[in-house]
Amino acid sequence: xxxxxxxGEAAIDNAHALLAHxxxxxxxxxxxxxxxxxxxxxxxxxxxxxxxxxxxxxLAALAIKQARGDLIExxxxxxxxxxxxPRFGHSDPLETAKMAIERRISxxxxxxxxxxxxxxxxDYTHRLIDFMLAAGVAPPxxxxxxxxxxxxxxxxxxxxxxQLIEAERxxxxxxxGDLTRAPLDFPADRDLRxxxxxxxxxxxxxxxxYSTQRGYGRTHPFVGEIRFGEVMAEFVPEELxxxxxxxxxxxxxxxxxxxxxxxxxxxxxFTRGYGLVFGQSERKAMSMSLVDRALRTREFGEDVVAxxxxxxxxxxHCDNVQATGxxxxxxxxxxxxxxxxxxxxxxxxxEHEAAREPLKEAxx
Amino acid sequence: xxxxxxxGFADPVLDAxxxxxxxxxxxxxxxxxxxxxxxxxxxxxxxxxxxxIALTLADHETAVWLxxxxxxxxxxxxxxxxxxxxxxxxxxxxxxxxxxxxxxAMPPLAAFAAxxxxxxxxxxxxxxxxxxxSAGGDLVLxxxxxxxxxxxxxxxxxxxxxxxxxxxxxxxxxxxxxxFATSGAIAALxxxxxIREA
Amino acid sequence: xxxxxxxxTGYNFAYLDEQTKRMIRRAILKAVAIPGYQVPxxxxxxxxxxxxxxxxxxxxxxxxxxNDVLKVIxxxxxxxxxxxxxxxxxxxxxGVETTTRTTEATVIQTRHRIPETPLTDGQxxxxxxxxxxxxxxxxxxxxxxxxxxxxxxxxLMHVKLYEDIARHGHIAxxxxxxxxxxxxxxxxxxxxxxxxxxxxxRSPALQLFGAGREKRIYAVPPYTDVVSLDFEDHPFEVQRxxxxxxxxxxxxxxLDEVVLDDRGGRxxxxxxxxxxxxxxxxxxxxxxANAAQPAGQS
Numbered sequence: 001x002x003x004x005x006x007x008g009e010a011a012i013d014n015a016h017a018l019l020a021h022x023x024x025x026x027x028x029x030x031x032x033x034x035x036x037x038x039x040x041x042x043x044x045x046x047x048x049x050x051x052x053x054x055x056x057x058x059l060a061a062l063a064i065k066q067a068r069g070d071l072i073e074x075x076x077x078x079x080x081x082x083x084x085x086p087r088f089g090h091s092d093p094l095e096t097a098k099m100a101i102e103r104r105i106s107x108x109x110x111x112x113x114x115x116x117x118x119x120x121x122x123d124y125t126h127r128l129i130d131f132m133l134a135a136g137v138a139p140p141x142x143x144x145x146x147x148x149x150x151x152x153x154x155x156x157x158x159x160x161x162x163q164l165i166e167a168e169r170x171x172x173x174x175x176x177g178d179l180t181r182a183p184l185d186f187p188a189d190r191d192l193r194x195x196x197x198x199x200x201x202x203x204x205x206x207x208x209x210y211s212t213q214r215g216y217g218r219t220h221p222f223v224g225e226i227r228f229g230e231v232m233a234e235f236v237p238e239e240l241x242x243x244x245x246x247x248x249x250x251x252x253x254x255x256x257x258x259x260x261x262x263x264x265x266x267x268x269x270f271t272r273g274y275g276l277v278f279g280q281s282e283r284k285a286m287s288m289s290l291v292d293r294a295l296r297t298r299e300f301g302e303d304v305v306a307x308x309x310x311x312x313x314x315x316x317h318c319d320n321v322q323a324t325g326x327x328x329x330x331x332x333x334x335x336x337x338x339x340x341x342x343x344x345x346x347x348x349x350x351e352h353e354a355a356r357e358p359l360k361e362a363x364x
Numbered sequence: 365x366x367x368x369x370x371x372g373f374a375d376p377v378l379d380a381x382x383x384x385x386x387x388x389x390x391x392x393x394x395x396x397x398x399x400x401x402x403x404x405x406x407x408x409x410x411x412x413x414x415x416x417i418a419l420t421l422a423d424h425e426t427a428v429w430l431x432x433x434x435x436x437x438x439x440x441x442x443x444x445x446x447x448x449x450x451x452x453x454x455x456x457x458x459x460x461x462x463x464x465x466x467x468x469a470m471p472p473l474a475a476f477a478a479x480x481x482x483x484x485x486x487x488x489x490x491x492x493x494x495x496x497x498s499a500g501g502d503l504v505l506x507x508x509x510x511x512x513x514x515x516x517x518x519x520x521x522x523x524x525x526x527x528x529x530x531x532x533x534x535x536x537x538x539x540x541x542x543x544f545a546t547s548g549a550i551a552a553l554x555x556x557x558x559i560r561e562a
Numbered sequence: 563x564x565x566x567x568x569x570x571t572g573y574n575f576a577y578l579d580e581q582t583k584r585m586i587r588r589a590i591l592k593a594v595a596i597p598g599y600q601v602p603x604x605x606x607x608x609x610x611x612x613x614x615x616x617x618x619x620x621x622x623x624x625x626x627x628x629n630d631v632l633k634v635i636x637x638x639x640x641x642x643x644x645x646x647x648x649x650x651x652x653x654x655x656x657g658v659e660t661t662t663r664t665t666e667a668t669v670i671q672t673r674h675r676i677p678e679t680p681l682t683d684g685q686x687x688x689x690x691x692x693x694x695x696x697x698x699x700x701x702x703x704x705x706x707x708x709x710x711x712x713x714x715x716x717x718l719m720h721v722k723l724y725e726d727i728a729r730h731g732h733i734a735x736x737x738x739x740x741x742x743x744x745x746x747x748x749x750x751x752x753x754x755x756x757x758x759x760x761x762x763x764r765s766p767a768l769q770l771f772g773a774g775r776e777k778r779i780y781a782v783p784p785y786t787d788v789v790s791l792d793f794e795d796h797p798f799e800v801q802r803x804x805x806x807x808x809x810x811x812x813x814x815x816x817l818d819e820v821v822l823d824d825r826g827g828r829x830x831x832x833x834x835x836x837x838x839x840x841x842x843x844x845x846x847x848x849x850x851a852n853a854a855q856p857a858g859q860s
Contacts, residue, residue: 110637112821124647126654127609153824161826214693215702261734268730377575381627384587388625391594392768392783421591423584460588481712485592485601508597508744509783511766537746541595554595556744556783 023068037061046250046279047071051320052078053180053199054085055249055278072201076321082180090176092234092243096253096276097151099229103280106155107223108257114152119228120280155225156255156272165257165270186312193295193315197288198277200318206283208308209290217306219293220259221273228252228280252277256289263301271300367407367439372447373419374403383420387543390552395505395516397497400550407439411493413545414463415443418491422450422461429459429476429488433466456488464492467520473528476540484537487555495519497546507557515562516551518544529559576623576656582606586624586779590770593781598743599711600694600778608774615648615673616774618690622671625686625770626652631659633667638675638816638833645673662836674737676758678815678837681767683784691752691773694780696740716748719791727796736801742789743782751788757800757816762788807832808850810841 024031038045038061048060052075060078067073103119106112159165177192184192197205212219230248237244256273260266273293275285294308307313317323373379379402386398402416422428428450434440441452453459456475464470476488501517503526532539532555539555553559574580582604589603608616626632632652636645640662648671649660661667664679673690681687693699697707700718710718719740726734739756743749751759752771762769762782769782782788792798806813808829815837817830829850832838842851 109821110639110642110818113824118643124610124643126647126651127611158821158824161824215698215700218699261729377580378628380580380583381575384583385625385627388587388590388594388768391591392781421584421588423581425585426588482708483602484596484599485589487592489591508786509594511764511785537596537599541591556595556597 023066032065034058034061034065037064043280044069044071046277046281047202047284048074048078049279050277050281050284051075051199051201052082054078054082072320072324076324079321087181089235089238090178091246092236093170094231094233094249094251094276096227096231096251097154097157099152099227099231099251099253100248101152101227102229104152104225104227104229105223106225108155108225112155112158152227154227154255156257159224159257159270163269166260166266166272168272184315186315187298188311188315190292190296193311194274194276194288194292196315196318197275197291200288201320201323202281202284202287204318204320204323205287205291208294208314209287211306212290212294212308217294217297217309219256219273219290221290221293222257222259223286224255224257226252226254226282226285228282250279252280252282252285254282254285254289256286256293258293260300266300271296366442366446369405370407370439370443371405373416376419379403379416380420383416386550387417387420387552390543390550391509391541391554393509394507394553394557395503395510395514395551397499397516397549397551399548400545401548407443408437409433409465410437410440410443410463411465411545411547413547413550414465414491414493417543417545417550418444418450418461418463419448421489422448424449424451426460427451427453427458429453429456429462431462431464431466431470434463459488462488462490464490467492467494467525468522470522472524473532473540478532478535478538478540481538484539487538488540490540490542492542492544494544494546497544497549497551502562504560504562505553505557509554509556518551526559526561529553529557533558573655575628576626576652577609578606578620578623582620583624586620589779590621590624590781593770593779594768594783596747597782597786598747598749598780600749600773600780602777603779605774605777610647610651612775613692614644615671615690617772617776617779618671618673618688618774619648619651619772620774621688621770621772621779622652622669623656625688626656626658626669628656628658630668631661631666633661633664633670633836634672635670635675635677635834635836636673637818638677639835641835663840664834664836674753674755675816675833676754676761678812678832678834679840680761681765683766685767687765687767687769689752689754689769689771691750691771691778692775693738694750694771694773694776694778696748696750711747714746716742716791719748720793723791724793727793733792733796733798739798740791742787742791744786748791749780749782749788755801755816756790756798759788759790759798760800764788803830805830806848807838807841808848810838810846810851811848812838812841812846 038057044064045057045060048063048071049055049057052060059081063074063077066077101117103121104114104117106116156165160167177189179192179195230250233246233249234243235246236242254275257270258273260269260271262268271293273289275288275292277284277288291308291314295311295314297304297309304310386400390396390398400413402412404412404416406412406415418428428444430440430452444450444452456462456471457477459476462476476490477486479485479487496519498517500515503516503518505514505516536555541554543550543552585604589601593601605617605620608619610616610619632649634645634649636642639645652658653660664677667685669686669688670677671688695707697710697718700722701707723733737755738750738753739759740748741751741759741762751762764785764787766784768784771780790798803817807815807817809831812832816833818833820829820831822829
């Protein structure tokens with residue numbers, strides 16, 4: 001039933017009570033617990049942490065439960081929670097070369113130091129519905145092996161040794177931008193672009209990355225490396241002056257290696273596109289690295305001709321909390337504006353009609 | 365109505381697969397003769413080889429044209445409808461496949477669909493029953509799929525067909541493709557093949 | 563050989579339903595009749611992701627019979643993960659015999675390579691194709707590229723290659739190097755290194771190309787001219803390697819660079835793992851044949 005303009009408050013309370021009821025579902029079905037979501041729907045949890053921009057698996061799991069599995073709604077909840085948190089500073093740069101590797105693959109080399117480690121992956125599974133899962137059959141024990149000892153060098157560092165890839169040098173004292181603390185200016189530096197992409201919507205970045213593969217801003221990409229595992233996050237409290245570990249963070253890192261023919265200033269070499277996200281999400285990390293490289297178009301003296309290369313377009317539209325808010329706001333009452341439009345359309349129709357009268361007479 | 369004595373494929377999956385492979389080989393190697401022994405019993409005047417090719421390739425997404433002899437026998441249309449679910453058309457210009465049992469009375473090749481420059485694949489494949497196919501006949505073939513030259517004999521061979529095939533070749537990439545079937549064997553002449561008479 | 567799919571799969575022989583196979587088979591026959599022309603087909607959702615060989619898998623599924631012997635390679639190798647996955651898929655859904663030997667295979671599905679061992683009459687090579695349209699990176703719109711193919715207007719491609727020469731002194735395309743087929747259509751050979759292009763020319767084998775996501779099938783019949791585009795003053799050239807294979811000492815083959823350490827150590831070995839193994843079985847030894855073998859994937 002449509003709710004009248006007055007008496008809306010009770011209607012809203014009722015709607016939310018109904019939402020809670022629907023969320024719970026039939027009482028005879030066991031209620032899902034956040035720790036089940038955290039450990040059994042962990043990739044959903046990872047996405048909510050990545051796009052929610054907050055590393056807290058238990059909180060993300062709870063948000064997913066509250067959002068009835070609507071991941072963008074859960075991301076929204078996490079973002080809103082993040083806003084309320086005090087900020088103490090920023091961590092030291094994460095040393096992904098020291099990652100405890102769970103998965104590490106390179107498409108550019110058949111084999112390389114540290115090896116190809118497949119880890120837990122859907123890749124090469126046949127997408128046939130497994131009806132045994134419905135029956136709750138216990139999975140076979142996984143094979144176990146000693147993990148690689150020591151640091152596993154990044155593929156881009158191997159290419160760097162031959163100077164075949166653009167050099168990337170750490171700038172120790174440069175301030176790190178944060179678009180959650182200062183409004184975004186255009187053109188935005190790469191740190192801010194990467195932050196926006198890391199928080200950006202997986203589907204949007206996926207589509208943009210895909211468009212570059214189909215000729216709308218081609219970048220000749222190769223997956224130099226994708227790695228997934230835990231990295232220790234470290235923080236230097238000012239009063240101590242040395243780094244203290246905050247705890248391990250699970251991350252997916254993608255180093256995309258792109259062909260570049262060179263220009264007047266730069267020799268032909270490979271260039272980089274970079275992706276880094278919380279949790280295990282190769283789709284997101286790869287899309288991010290494709291779009292990162294596409295957004296570097298101007299830096300390499302190439303023409304901006306495609307959507308994925310257009311920084312303003314990408315950064316202004318990649319945030320799904322912003323996007324869903326504005327798209328869905330069209331559900332809000334707009335009748336005051338609409339009333340004004342009604343008046344305008346009626347007036348224009350009258351004018352149109354009046355303008356046609358003399359023509360009709362002339363025709364008769 | 366369906367002829368009670370007629371049958372479709374003994375094994376629809378594997379018969380269709382092996383017939384398709386023979387057809388693909390024949391089109392990929394124009395003029396080469398391939399053994400083709402269908403295990404089915406079509407009705408009336410429909411040769412088993414044409415019937416088997418039709419069941420291999422035609423279905424509800426295709427239109428099949430029947431030559432007047434086949435069109436006159438309702439058992440043929442009923443059999444194709446029952447076993448292939450295919451649509452029968454009276455317009456050779458909109459046929460995906462044309463079944464021909466009388467090569468002498470066949471409409472000119474230009475009457476069939478040749479596709480257009482953007483979509484040359486929207487064309488008719490003619491399936492033609494003949495009395496005999498022989499290696500080393502009068503037709504001298506060259507083009508893709510043929511190492512240098514290959515000779516093929518088709519009987520009967522209407523004189524006008526050599527000229528029509530030459531005209532068909534000049535339309536390339538448009539054009540029709542032809543599959544000839546005799547008892548126990550097939551051979552094909554795709555639109556790419558150049559033909560002269562020795 | 564078991565004619566039916568193993569019962570536990572619950573799927574038709576070679577996974578696809580018969581209606582889908584007929585549709586693909588019709589497209590393959592048109593592709594064979596119009597060499598190099600990309601025939602649109604109603605590509606299906608497959609149980610592997612787009613970009614991982616769904617086109618090749620659909621073509622193979624439509625072609626494969628119980629008497630076939632299937633080989634699957636990726637990057638030239640039978641033991642790369644995607645090759646293993648696709649080989650297992652057909653072993654499971656079609657029950658066909660599989661092999662790693664190029665000479666034993668009747669159907670070879672490949673991603674990114676053509677075997678070094680020359681193919682023979684009667685063999686079928688099925689390529690997995692990501693971007694079938696050779697003009698796509700010069701003109702992203704399908705409506706435009708279709709017109710250009712209809713008119714055989716390949717000026718854009720020649721301009722692109724010539725710009726490479728003006729800029730670099732040579733053509734800077736190293737893989738998916740465009741070819742002209744049977745004097746008419748310009749075609750993408752799929753991302754094989756251009757090293758493999760000459761193997762396509764007048765090959766006795768039938769070459770079929772499947773692009774699942776882009777919904778195109780195309781073909782090169784046996785003994786068909788396949789010419790890499792070039793210019794009189796800049797003829798087409800293939801990659802050359804300075805050293806022979808470190809394991810089997812083969813020359814004139816495509817080599818993979820294997821990184822041995824992070825101090826610049828490298829070895830070059832055959833990309834075609836079957837070819838390399840066959841040579842080693844025949845007693846050929848490269849300079850590192852007795853050193854540590856490169857590890858497989860863990």
